[in-house]
Amino acid sequence: MNVLTFLIPVALLLGAAGLVAFLWALRSGQYDDPEGAAERIFTPDPMEKDTPPR
Numbered sequence: 001m002n003v004l005t006f007l008i009p010v011a012l013l014l015g016a017a018g019l020v021a022f023l024w025a026l027r028s029g030q031y032d033d034p035e036g037a038a039e040r041i042f043t044p045d046p047m048e049k050d051t052p053p054r
């Protein structure tokens with residue numbers, strides 16, 4: 001039972017660190033345009049105009 005006095009605060013600290021990391025990512029704009037990358041695959045790349053199709 002003595003190990004619980006160590007594991008519970010460690011679990012709470014790790015959970016708090018995960019929450020802080022998620023809030024930081026949310027505020028820094030990581031989730032602003034989730035559909036952008038999905039739609040970007042349908043537009044032709046301007047750098048690949050002269051390359052033959054594979």
